[in-house]
Amino acid sequence: MLTRLLRAAAIAASLFVAPAVAMADYPEKPIRYLLHVSPGGATDVMARKLAIAMEKTLGVPLVVENKPGGRGATQLADLASAKPDGYTIGAVTSTHIGAFNQTLKQYNVDSFDWIARLVNEPYLIVVNKDSKIKSFKDLVDAANAKPGSVVMAGFVRGSGGHFAWEIMAQSAGLDSKKVRWVPFDSVGDAVTAALGGHAEAAIAYVDLVKTYVDAGSLRVIGIMSEERARQFPDVPTLKEQGFDADTSWQQMRGIIGPKGIPEPIKAKLAAAVEQALKTPELVAYMEESSLIPSFQPPAEFTATAARENALTKEWMERLGLTR
Structure with missing residues (x-):
């Protein structure tokens, strides 16, 4: 009986020790x-x-x-x-x-x-090099003048980038529906669409567009941040352009x-x-x-x-x- 009890106790103890050992050895x-x-x-x-x-x-x-x-x-x-x-x-x-x-x-x-x-x-907006849009105000004016004429590429509706666009539009008093939002499977795909001329603009980030901006293929028209991006010192923030967008949304x-x-x-x-x-x-x-x-x-x-x-x-x- 004593032997059986000791064996049972050993098994029970092993059940508690084994996970601890496994965690200590993680990862294997x-x-x-x-x-x-x-x-x-x-x-x-x-x-x-x-x-x-x-x-x-x-x-x-x-x-x-x-x-x-x-x-x-x-x-x-x-x-x-x-x-x-x-x-x-x-x-x-x-x-x-x-x-x-x-x-x-x-x-x-x-x-x-x-x-x-x-x-x-922070989020930013880029436009194709051939776009006549030079600033965020230009984009707002173009959308108001001819609703649907500006195509914005981004990740899916309800994504962080989509909300960023809505915040930007709200800061300009623009009905966001006047810009055609086209969703892609990734922000990288959205940038590619702007590069290829399939969309005039795209919501993206610095690291995804820097190479193309430096090459002159894309142009940044505004950044939703408190300070200018070090990589684009000549690009004014949205606030500098007169649009008080909520920069806490990143x-x-x-x-x-x-x-x-x-x-x-x-x-x-x-x-x-x-x-x-x-x-x-x-x-x-x-x-x-x-x-x-x-x-x-x-x-x-x-x-x-x-x-x-x-x-x-x-x-x-x-x-x-x-x-």
Whole structure:
């Protein structure tokens, strides 16, 4: 009897020890890093740079997988069904929160674990080099003079970029419907549309357009930030042009995971992110791209997501996108 009791106690103890050992050994194999966008966009570029830096800290490969489609539906389905063991993580942006309140209502901010916020970045508008539009006022005037004549490329309706456009239009007293919003699978695709002349303008970020602006293929007509972008010192902000757009609305980038990841594993991932963001390569990239370092660990990031979700719902209702 005593032998059986001792054996049972040993088995019970092992059930408690085994998970702790597993967490202490984490990670022991490659980590999947799922993206909701096509290759080449701003989120994709930063994710790949971040993955390389995190690999040095974690000691295992981070395998970036592009899963565009359905405004994040493909990515999130894979992420939600994955084991919450820290071996599957995903990129998240403000656009995801918009999707939770519109097209992907099977999910919400509580459906995933919020692991770490990375950066924020201001939105800007670029136009094709052949466009007659030279400033944000020119765009507003063109839209008012001939509604529908200006085509704006961006990510899907309800995305962070779409809300940025609505905020810009509101600051100018412009009915945003006078500009034709054309959605694409990524911001990179939207920029390509403007380059190819399929759209006169696009909502984007510094890092995605700098090469084309420097080459003279695109022209920045306004940035929704408090200060001018270091990369475009001659481009006035919207406020400098007389449009008091809310510059607190910026694109957020972060990392999430399946619901239920053990706290020690989330902490280890967040610590690797924080360390990666301090590497010379990432610091240089963020400065070059006008990204604002905004690291937050799990608890803070979770609270931030909840606040942004509330603001997103407010904009959704205002624009009639919740129906």
